[in-house]
Each structure stands twice: as C-alpha cells, then as structure tokens.
Amino acid sequence: MQTSIDLPSPLGIVQTSSITSIGKILGPDYEQHLQSAAKRSEQDKLFRKQNQMNDIEEFEAMEVQNQNQTSLIYYYKALKLDEEIQHNEEQIINIVNIRQKLGMIEGYLMKKSPHWFQGYSQRNCILKNRVFRYYDCENKKLQGVLNFDVQSFQLQELQDKNGNTVEFILKPLGQTQKVFQFKGGTVDQTKTWIQLIKQHLQDSIGSLKVLKSLSSYEYFWRFERISSLQIMEDAEDGDILLFQGKDINCHIQRTLTQSNFDHIGILIRLNENQLYLFEALPLHGVGLCRWNKFIVCKWNYLYHKVIYRKLQVNRDENFKSRIHEFVTDNIGKQYSFNPAKLFKFKSTMLQDPQQQQTRTFFSSELVAACYKYLNLLSKEVSSTQYSPGSFSQENQKLSLLYGSLSEEYLIDFEGE
Numbered sequence: 001m002q003t004s005i006d007l008p009s010p011l012g013i014v015q016t017s018s019i020t021s022i023g024k025i026l027g028p029d030y031e032q033h034l035q036s037a038a039k040r041s042e043q044d045k046l047f048r049k050q051n052q053m054n055d056i057e058e059f060e061a062m063e064v065q066n067q068n069q070t071s072l073i074y075y076y077k078a079l080k081l082d083e084e085i086q087h088n089e090e091q092i093i094n095i096v097n098i099r100q101k102l103g104m105i106e107g108y109l110m111k112k113s114p115h116w117f118q119g120y121s122q123r124n125c126i127l128k129n130r131v132f133r134y135y136d137c138e139n140k141k142l143q144g145v146l147n148f149d150v151q152s153f154q155l156q157e158l159q160d161k162n163g164n165t166v167e168f169i170l171k172p173l174g175q176t177q178k179v180f181q182f183k184g185g186t187v188d189q190t191k192t193w194i195q196l197i198k199q200h201l202q203d204s205i206g207s208l209k210v211l212k213s214l215s216s217y218e219y220f221w222r223f224e225r226i227s228s229l230q231i232m233e234d235a236e237d238g239d240i241l242l243f244q245g246k247d248i249n250c251h252i253q254r255t256l257t258q259s260n261f262d263h264i265g266i267l268i269r270l271n272e273n274q275l276y277l278f279e280a281l282p283l284h285g286v287g288l289c290r291w292n293k294f295i296v297c298k299w300n301y302l303y304h305k306v307i308y309r310k311l312q313v314n315r316d317e318n319f320k321s322r323i324h325e326f327v328t329d330n331i332g333k334q335y336s337f338n339p340a341k342l343f344k345f346k347s348t349m350l351q352d353p354q355q356q357q358t359r360t361f362f363s364s365e366l367v368a369a370c371y372k373y374l375n376l377l378s379k380e381v382s383s384t385q386y387s388p389g390s391f392s393q394e395n396q397k398l399s400l401l402y403g404s405l406s407e408e409y410l411i412d413f414e415g416e
Contacts, residue, residue, distance in 0.1 A: 099203055100199075102129070102199055102200055102203060104126070104128040104129075105126075105192070106124070106125065106126045107125060107189070108122055108124055108137070109122075109123055109182040109183065109184055109193065110182065110185075111180070123143060123182075124136075124137050125182070127197060129200075129233070129234060130200045130203065131145060131146070131230075132170065132197065133145045134182075144180065144221040145221060145225070146172075146221060147225050149205040149206060149227035150205070150226075152173040152174075152206035152209075152210050152211045153171060153172055153201060154170075154171045154173060155170060155194070156169040156170075156171060165194065166183055167182065168182055168183070168193065168194050169181045170182075172212075174216060175212070176215040178215070178221070180221070223410065224407055224408065224410065225411075226308055226410070226411055227411070227413075228291075228300075228411055228413050231267075231275070231291065232291055232292065234310075235269065235275055235310075236267070237268055237269055237315060237319070238266060238267070238311040238319075239266070239267040240267070240367060240391055241264065241266075241277060242263075242388055243261060243306055244260055244262065244304040244305050244306075245262050245302060245304070246304055250262040254389075257387040258389070259389025259392065260389065261388040262388055264279075264363050264364050265278055266366075266370055268288070268323070270324075274290065275290070276291065277289040277291060277294065278327055278366075278370075280335050280362055280365070281335060283335075284335075285332060285335045285361075286331055286334075286335070287331065288331070305410060305411075306411045306413075309407075309408055310405070310406040310409075312404045312406055313402065313404075319374065322373060322374055325373075326369075326373045327370075330359075330366070330369075333360060334358075335361060336362065337362040363388060367386070367391065368385075368386040376400045376401055376403060377401065378401065393405075393407060
C-alpha cells in the first residue's frame with residue numbers, strides 16, 4: 001500500500017490526513033506534525049520574501065487578527081485572496097491531469113548542419129515527454145535539447161517533387177534564425193517522427209502559450225531545461241532540488257563552501273497529484289512545501305536559479321516505505337548549523353529515542369541523512385560533511401552506493 005494524503009487546504013495546511021506507510025500506521029501526533037509541516041516551510045518563504053521587498057508596489061498589507069493581537073501580513077497583490085491561490089493551484093493540477101501520457105520514440109535521424117559545406121550528420125534522437133533530444137552517435141554527448149514546454153516551436157514539413165514528405169524543420173518562435181532540420185532513412189520513418197512530434201507539440205505548454213524568451217539566449221538548445229509543470233508530472237521520491245538564493249547570507253554561504261548552491265531539498269510524492277519539497281529551513285525547521293504552491297506564489301523569485309536532479313534508482317516498495325518513514329519521523333525537527341557540526345567527520349548512531357527526537361538538521365545534512373537511511377550513501381561519513389554543493393554536478397567525488405543522480409536541469413518557471 002502506497003503512502004497517501006488527502007488534499008491540503010488553500011493555505012498549505014493539511015486539514016485531514018489518512019497517511020499510511022507500509023507496515024506503519026501514523027497516529028494523531030504525526031497527523032499534527034504533517035498539518036504544520038507545509039505551513040512551516042511556506043511561512044519561511046513568505047518571511048524571506050517580505051524582507052526582500054525591492055518593489056513595495058508588488059505587495060499589499062492585510063490585517064490578520066490573532067486573538068487580541070492584530071498584525072500585518074504582506075501578500076502579492078495578485079495573490080492576496082486564498083481563493084485565488086487555491087484556484088490557481090487547481091488549474092495547475094488540472095493541466096497535469098489532462099495531459100496525455102504520450103508515446104516515445106528513439107532512433108537515428110540525419111540532421112542538416114547550419115554550415116552548407118558540412119551537409120548532414122547522423123544523430124541519435126529521442127522524443128519523450130514533450131522534449132526532443134539529439135546526441136552525437138560517436139561520443140554519445142548531448143548535442144541539443146528542444147523542450148516544447150519552455151519554448152514554442154513551429155513544425156514545417158518539406159516535400160520532394162512527388163509530394164512526399166522527406167524532411168521536417170523545428171523552428172523556435174522568437175528573435176532567432178536558428179532552425180533544426182532532420183530527415184529519416186525512409187519516407188515512412190520521417191512520417192512517423194512527424195506524427196509523434198505533432199502530438200507532443202499540441203500537448204505542450206508552448207502550444208497553449210506563446211513562449212519566445214528562451215530563443216533569445218545564445219545556444220539555448222545546448223542546455224537541459226525542464227518546466228516546473230514537467231517537474232510536477234515526472235518527479236519521483238528522492239529527486240533533489242538545488243537552490244541559488246539571492247540574499248547576502250546565501251552569497252556568503254556559497255563563498256565559504258565554494259559552491260554554486262546554498263540550499264537543497266528532496267522531492268516527495270505523497271499521492272499522485274501532490275508533490276512536496278521536503279527541506280530544513282533556518283526559521284521554521286524541517287517542513288514540507290507543496291510544489292504547485294511554490295509555482296503559484298512565485299517563490300522561484302527568491303532564487304537566481306533552481307536546479308533539478310533526478311535520482312536514477314529502482315524505487316521498489318521497500319524504497320518508498322523507507323523514504324516516507326524518514327519524512328514522517330523528521331517533520332518538525334529544528335534547524336541548526338554551527339561550527340561544531342562541521343568538525344564531526346564520522347557518523348554516530350543515535351540509539352537514545354530522546355536524542356533522535358531532539359536531533360537538528362541543516363538543509364544538506366537532512367538530504368544526506370535521508371540518502372543514508374536509504375543506503376544510498378555510506379554510513380561512515382557524518383551527514384554534516386555534506387554541503388548543498390556536494391550534490392551538484394560539479395562535485396565529481398560524490399559516489400552513491402547504488403543508483404546515480406542525473407545531469408542538472410535548469411527549471412523554467414516562465415510558462416506558468
């Protein structure tokens with residue numbers, strides 16, 4: 001039996017829950033922890049955003065009565081009403097729900113070079129989840145990625161003198177002359193690719209909205225990108241997000257750790273439609289943040305960039321049970337980051353239940369502890385020795401005991 005949770009309230013507070021994990025039924029105390037977990041994570045982001053109000057006109061104050069005390073809470077003007085937040089969240093869920101599970105195709109195509117003297121080169125091409133990728137056949141390196149959810153494309157068919165479709169062009173909309181021209185080994189092969197590309201294009205965000213901004217970047221097709229909606233569709237338990245924050249403390253931390261990132265969290269799917277970010281935050285400790293609310297409230301503006309890495313591993317029932325147990329056991333733990341932790345090089349097993357209950361985490365310590373609980377990382381090294389940058393692609397020393405982390409995907413939020 002898989003873990004499940006009832007739909008949260010508009011404010012991110014889980015109103016009712018019937019959470020079960022294999023071999024473990026959670027009692028009222030855990031339900032209460034989960035009810036406050038989303039609020040804990042989301043309040044932290046609201047507080048940070050309120051302290052980064054560079055443009056005061058974006059915000060509006062609302063009086064909130066708490067017993068005998070009245071306080072001011074600042075909201076984005078466009079998102080002041082809880083009903084609006086709920087409506088926008090439901091729209092995101094509906095888009096994800098109605099999108100089809102499209103077929104994928106992989107095979108060799110001939111790609112026309114932009115340089116006339118080079119002619120055509122064979123490329124291994126893959127079309128999956130509204131993303132067209134092509135690779136060098138010799139060194140297997142990615143040569144281009146066209147994500148239909150983050151950039152709008154126009155499909156053009158080229159015919160021979162007999163009226164047969166022999167080639168196709170994917171042309172990005174916007175201020176660019178770049179085109180991507182391919183042909184199959186046979187007319188039938190070319191037609192098959194065109195039919196599937198049409199389906200993926202028609203079901204993409206780029207067909208619902210005109211997305212042009214990506215095409216203005218030089219060599220935009222060289223870099224992996226993924227939309228925030230694709231995260232909601234494809235993310236699985238244990239995938240990670242890396243954050244590069246905007247405030248001065250984030251910059252100081254990146255300087256000290258010599259990394260591009262200052263925060264990290266784990267993605268957890270508590271049911272089919274609800275994806276959560278599990279993270280340790282300085283103000284409110286270990287909590288959960290609903291991914292669709294992260295999108296709606298535009299919390300991506302707290303960061304220069306957010307990076308996604310998929311955990312490539314077999315997720316059997318034991319894996320799912322253990323990761324959900326770790327989440328429920330550690331929700332509500334306090335945040336702590338101090339020099340003493342940095343000098344703790346070896347792991348120590350906390351046998352005393354009281355010590356387990358009072359354990360604290362900083363963001364990357366939480367992720368490392370979770371991966372150790374899943375036997376992905378060695379239990380010899382203390383979780384405190386991991387920084388957010390330890391889980392980035394730039395750290396070649398990170399070695400999982402089984403499975404691997406994918407390349408980094410820059411998350412594009414503009415389409416929402």
